[in-house]
Amino acid sequence: MQAPYxxxxxxxxxxxxxxxxxxxxxxxxxxxxxxxxxxxxRRLKHKTQVFVEHEGDFYRTRLTHxxxxxxxxxTMAGALGLNxxxxxxxxxxxxxxxxxxxxxxxxxxxxxMAPYGGFDHNAQSLRIISSLERHYAxxxxxxxxxxxxxxxxxxxxxxxxxxxxxxxxxxAEHDLELTTHASAEAQVAALADDVAYNNHDIHDGLRAGLFxxxxxxxxxxxxxxxxxxxxxxxxxxxxxxxxxALRRVFGAMVADLIDQSRALLTGAAPADVQxxxxxxxxxxxxxxxxxxxxxxxxxxxxxxxxxAPEVMEKREKVTxxxxxxxxxxxxxxxxxxxxxxxxxxxxxxxxxxxxxxADYIAGMTDRFALQEHARFLGDALVRDLMRQA
Numbered sequence: 105m106q107a108p109y110x111x112x113x114x115x116x117x118x119x120x121x122x123x124x125x126x127x128x129x130x131x132x133x134x135x136x137x138x139x140x141x142x143x144x145x146r147r148l149k150h151k152t153q154v155f156v157e158h159e160g161d162f163y164r165t166r167l168t169h170x171x172x173x174x175x176x177x178x179t180m181a182g183a184l185g186l187n188x189x190x191x192x193x194x195x196x197x198x199x200x201x202x203x204x205x206x207x208x209x210x211x212x213x214x215x216x217m218a219p220y221g222g223f224d225h226n227a228q229s230l231r232i233i234s235s236l237e238r239h240y241a242x243x244x245x246x247x248x249x250x251x252x253x254x255x256x257x258x259x260x261x262x263x264x265x266x267x268x269x270x271x272x273x274x275x276a277e278h279d280l281e282l283t284t285h286a287s288a289e290a291q292v293a294a295l296a297d298d299v300a301y302n303n304h305d306i307h308d309g310l311r312a313g314l315f316x317x318x319x320x321x322x323x324x325x326x327x328x329x330x331x332x333x334x335x336x337x338x339x340x341x342x343x344x345x346x347x348x349a350l351r352r353v354f355g356a357m358v359a360d361l362i363d364q365s366r367a368l369l370t371g372a373a374p375a376d377v378q379x380x381x382x383x384x385x386x387x388x389x390x391x392x393x394x395x396x397x398x399x400x401x402x403x404x405x406x407x408x409x410x411x412a413p414e415v416m417e418k419r420e421k422v423t424x425x426x427x428x429x430x431x432x433x434x435x436x437x438x439x440x441x442x443x444x445x446x447x448x449x450x451x452x453x454x455x456x457x458x459x460x461x462a463d464y465i466a467g468m469t470d471r472f473a474l475q476e477h478a479r480f481l482g483d484a485l486v487r488d489l490m491r492q493a
Contacts, residue, residue, distance in 0.1 A: 107185035109374040111287050117250035121243040132189035135252040144200045144232045150469035152206035163308050166199050177296035183362045194255035194293040201228025203466045204473040205422040212426035220458040221269030231270040254280045255290030284381045291388035299357045309409040324397035329353045360394040425477045433461045
């Protein structure tokens, strides 16, 4: 049974372009399905989470990460009486705007786009689903419901101050009420992202040998999880021990989120989804104790994984890939695929041309960006990266 503050598909605010409703799917189910079938979603298969895509089949990619986020989000939404389909749609779409090479690629592209309004992957997600996906006869984008668009735009909270270029452009035409909190479903998707990456980055870091289980045994949540497994299964093999410990870490984060959020929702008792948006504070939260423990884990990951010397060396090389490709496309737009040429010809300013170039680079997979770099500049850098994998 859904709570009164859950998003009701029967009360959804609709789509920018009117469509007849499906006879057997709710509007939020259709949103989720369109996201899954989008080209941008498929490309996440070959986009970095932390490790460059070619480094190993066992590491997470943006696609596997998004699926894990959606699973966590759907579980939490069900436990809290929220709309699971809207929650899943936002979770699956939250990383569509990521560049090749993860946050490293985003930082590089943002610096290159600084004279033209900057680059932000959350805003780019909205640009993709509202414009760049072009498969339907009657509209550009996926024509998603207002609620899904809102969730993607502000699942991390109200958007204030200077808006990212892509978000400002869209919001000027279709108001997503950026200064308020999003629905509880979108808030769940945002925190499910934290649960997923905190858990799987530990697993991927261990698999990559960037740190050891002895090193993480002193961390909160993780140390007690290993101790519990050792007490219950003293003779278990190393791989099962790791899995059993990390699934307990995963469960502890999810349980804390559900318990804390349920208490907040019960205390606030919003009458409907709009009342929830108007509360002025998030209702999906970790407890203060869990949040402090997660900050300790995050600090460890920054020191031993995200800023590890071998990872930093690769960061420099993939940053060079983006830095090299951008001026090539800007200086000679004919190097873009032919289907992009009409839009290039229609550009009235350097900013418009730069946005197209950013769209093209942001849409690349890791492997395609490396192939393009090799096409223009030879494969020495690519070979160097491969040797380090």
